Amino acid sequence: MTGYQQARWIDEDKLEPLIFEKSQEGEAGSSPYPEPIEEPDLPKELLREKLSLPELSESEVVRHFTRLTQMNYGIDSGIYPLGSCTMKYNPKISEDLAALEEASCLHPSQPEGTVQGALEIMYRLEEFLAEISGMDRVSLQPAAGAQGEFLAMLITRAYFESRGEERSEVIVPDSAHGTNPASAVMAGFSVTVVPSNERGRVDLDAFKDSISSDTAAIMLTNPNTLGLFEDQIVELVKAAHDVGALLFYDGANLNGILGKTRPGDMGFDMVHFNLHKTFGTPHGGGGPGAGPVGVKKELEKFLPTPLVGYDEENDFYYLDHARPDSIGKIQSFHGNFGVLLKAYAYILLLGASGLVEATEAAVLNANFIQQKLLKTNGYELKYDSDSPCKHETVFSAEPLKKEFGVTAKDVAKRLLDHGVHAPTYYFPPIVPESLMIEPTETESKEELDRFINALKSISEEASSNPEKVLSAPTRTAIGRLDEVKASREPILTWKMYSRKRE
Numbered sequence: 001m002t003g004y005q006q007a008r009w010i011d012e013d014k015l016e017p018l019i020f021e022k023s024q025e026g027e028a029g030s031s032p033y034p035e036p037i038e039e040p041d042l043p044k045e046l047l048r049e050k051l052s053l054p055e056l057s058e059s060e061v062v063r064h065f066t067r068l069t070q071m072n073y074g075i076d077s078g079i080y081p082l083g084s085c086t087m088k089y090n091p092k093i094s095e096d097l098a099a100l101e102e103a104s105c106l107h108p109s110q111p112e113g114t115v116q117g118a119l120e121i122m123y124r125l126e127e128f129l130a131e132i133s134g135m136d137r138v139s140l141q142p143a144a145g146a147q148g149e150f151l152a153m154l155i156t157r158a159y160f161e162s163r164g165e166e167r168s169e170v171i172v173p174d175s176a177h178g179t180n181p182a183s184a185v186m187a188g189f190s191v192t193v194v195p196s197n198e199r200g201r202v203d204l205d206a207f208k209d210s211i212s213s214d215t216a217a218i219m220l221t222n223p224n225t226l227g228l229f230e231d232q233i234v235e236l237v238k239a240a241h242d243v244g245a246l247l248f249y250d251g252a253n254l255n256g257i258l259g260k261t262r263p264g265d266m267g268f269d270m271v272h273f274n275l276h277k278t279f280g281t282p283h284g285g286g287g288p289g290a291g292p293v294g295v296k297k298e299l300e301k302f303l304p305t306p307l308v309g310y311d312e313e314n315d316f317y318y319l320d321h322a323r324p325d326s327i328g329k330i331q332s333f334h335g336n337f338g339v340l341l342k343a344y345a346y347i348l349l350l351g352a353s354g355l356v357e358a359t360e361a362a363v364l365n366a367n368f369i370q371q372k373l374l375k376t377n378g379y380e381l382k383y384d385s386d387s388p389c390k391h392e393t394v395f396s397a398e399p400l401k402k403e404f405g406v407t408a409k410d411v412a413k414r415l416l417d418h419g420v421h422a423p424t425y426y427f428p429p430i431v432p433e434s435l436m437i438e439p440t441e442t443e444s445k446e447e448l449d450r451f452i453n454a455l456k457s458i459s460e461e462a463s464s465n466p467e468k469v470l471s472a473p474t475r476t477a478i479g480r481l482d483e484v485k486a487s488r489e490p491i492l493t494w495k496m497y498s499r500k501r502e
């Protein structure tokens with residue numbers, strides 16, 4: 001029995017009521033303030049006579065919130081295979097470290113002499129990330145992946161301005177994450193989309209046709225969002241550099257390459273990381289993240305200010321503000337220090353060999369699912385079904401739609417009834433009825449089997465009892481909202497971004 005079923009068992013017909021509805025006058029838990037609080041030193045007109053708060057015993061409060069959490073689903077409940085999101089289990093010890101007073105009670109304006117430990121952690125994390133990515137310097141400031149991309153585009157602009165060149169265009173493949181074109185447009189560039197070939201890689205000829213002396217940057221994800229490695233990466237990079245363009249690597253999901261290859265070695269000039277995907281911070285729920293950006297030597301001077309420096313002679317870490325070519329600040333102070341600390345702890349915990357092992361397990365898990373689903377009716381690979389994937393695999397549920405009218409969305413909804421979180425669906429838009437599956441390295445074979453079996457049983461059900469799939473979910477706290485009519489097809493299409501070349 002899953003959590004929400006337990007919750008319903010307590011009250012069959014009704015969801016958990018609001019805590020205000022449960023309030024009973026006079027009920028109270030134990031008071032933490034046995035003595036009356038002193039008259040507060042506040043203006044009279046701002047004081048309230050009475051505050052209408054729910055009145056419940058302590059046990060009722062605990063049960064109320066426990067039931068609410070049981071209606072939810074998270075990585076601590078089971079597999080969370082959202083493609084391009086890297087929803088993996090992160091060691092709880094990192095949370096303990098980030099919660100330590102020494103970390104959580106720092107003020108970013110404290111004198112450098114009082115925060116040497118924090119500065120040293122930032123300095124060393126920068127070194128780790130530079131080593132992992134093959135870059136020369138890293139800014140830890142951006143608070144999210146998209147902000148990191150935006151920063152890379154601002155650096156691109158500053159770079160060409162410093163050379164007196166006017167370049168207006170950024171190239172992204174049609175398999176790119178949606179934040180890429182958005183970041184480029186926000187930084188004032190126009191975006192040209194290049195198509196993928198039948199192998200799910202960037203079409204090299206179309207790519208060469210679309211780049212010119214007006215191209216400022218190329219934004220690439222590798223492995224791309226189909227989970228496929230761009231095996232022509234060397235030619236792509238060379239073609240871009242031949243026209244003087246910069247190459248930006250979207251490193252949000254580094255689980256596919258950690259310790260195996262590096263964006264810097266592939267020839268990229270800039271990369272962003274999502275510490276809240278790959279490096280130890282839970283992702284989702286809108287919590288704090290970090291999207292550091294690494295660059296090659298010639299772009300270092302444009303990085304946001306300050307960077308952390310180290311004065312070896314005096315063994316002193318300091319904030320280097322004297323950076324006249326910097327694009328300025330992209331985020332207040334130094335970014336989300338707690339997330340940076342968790343990434344530092346995570347990297348130390350796993351060590352170099354552990355990071356490699358994580359990547360190998362992430363890729364193995366994705367391929368295990370790919371192989372099992374290839375043998376399952378109803379799901380198919382649209383691109384290069386012969387080659388192994390990297391950290392994720394994108395299946396199409398089109399056969400189910402054609403035969404039984406069951407869409408990817410219906411499959412996703414029915415998965416919830418199996419107590420499994422749905423994969424990403426309808427992304428990337430180049431796969432019809434897409435189910436984008438990223439199991440990550442932290443799932444056991446049993447959990448992968450549970451997920452695969454759920455997908456198998458849904459495909460069988462689609463033929464024997466399609467209504468059941470179409471009306472799912474029925475075992476969650478609530479069923480479908482008013483979304484039934486909406487978005488059977490992806491709302492966002494690349495046409496919104498693409499611009500015809502004159």
Ligand SMILES: *Cc1c(COP(=O)(O)O)cnc(C)c1O
Nearest residue numbers: 084085144145146177179250252
């Ligand atoms: C998640 C993701 C992003 C955006 O990261 P946010 O932290 O959500 O802004 C960019 N690119 C790819 C490939 C991603 O998976």
